[in-house]
Amino acid sequence: MKVLYSAQDIDATVRRLAATVHDDYADAKPLCVCVLKGAVVFMTDFIRAYDDYLEIDFMDVSSYYGGTESTGDVRIDKDLDTSVKGRDVLIVEDIVDTGTTLKALKALFAHRGARSVKIVALLDKPAGRTVDVQADYVGETVPGEFLVGYGLDYKGLYRNLPYVGVLKPEVYK
Numbered sequence: 361m362k363v364l365y366s367a368q369d370i371d372a373t374v375r376r377l378a379a380t381v382h383d384d385y386a387d388a389k390p391l392c393v394c395v396l397k398g399a400v401v402f403m404t405d406f407i408r409a410y411d412d413y414l415e416i417d418f419m420d421v422s423s424y425y426g427g428t429e430s431t432g433d434v435r436i437d438k439d440l441d442t443s444v445k446g447r448d449v450l451i452v453e454d455i456v457d458t459g460t461t462l463k464a465l466k467a468l469f470a471h472r473g474a475r476s477v478k479i480v481a482l483l484d485k486p487a488g489r490t491v492d493v494q495a496d497y498v499g500e501t502v503p504g505e506f507l508v509g510y511g512l513d514y515k516g517l518y519r520n521l522p523y524v525g526v527l528k529p530e531v532y533k
């Protein structure tokens with residue numbers, strides 16, 4: 361495992377993101393939507409670094425059914441409890457890879473009448489993109505390798521690593 365971002369690196373990035381997002385939501389009370397399960401670690405750190413009113417909710421969406429390849433399909437396994445109508449929705453994601461998940465969620469929340477829909481992603485992997493979507497706030501732009509740790513998994517494992525690392529191809533090839 362090669363460490364790409366240490367726990368210290370991530371902490372600085374999360375604080376920077378929270379401050380930048382806050383500047384843009386001065387008088388708003390965003391509804392932060394955590395995309396389970398990968399974003400849960402980032403979400404909990406992000407909201408504690410965000411020093412103002414916000415609400416949270418959770419949505420479970422899967423497109424990677426346990427492996428390293430996107431199926432291209434997005435399946436809603438758990439929907440929000442909160443209505444997004446008229447709300448400023450901030451989607452909190454661990455990584456944008458093919459873009460499939462975020463494109464589907466953005467369209468869904470717009471269709472449900474959100475006032476605004478923005479995306480904060482800890483990691484952005486442009487080399488993986490197959491659909492046209494861009495996060496509004498990005499922590500780090502990462503290479504086109506399969507990453508694990510800080511919420512990111514391979515077959516359900518490694519989410520609890522406090523750092524982000526590159527999974528060696530021999531582990532999954």
Ligand SMILES: O=P(O)(O)OC[C@H]1O[C@H](OP(=O)(O)OP(=O)(O)O)[C@H](O)[C@@H]1O
Nearest residue numbers: 396397398422423424457458459460461
């Ligand atoms: O840009 P994309 O190609 O759509 O990839 C990004 C999504 O893939 C991963 O989730 P996954 O579907 O593996 O579920 P998980 O969060 O439960 O691991 C990751 O946490 C993002 O939500």
Ligand code: HPA
Nearest residue numbers: 457505506507508512513
């Ligand atoms: O690089 C990744 N690692 C883990 N999960 C992911 N989901 C999309 N890309 C990745």
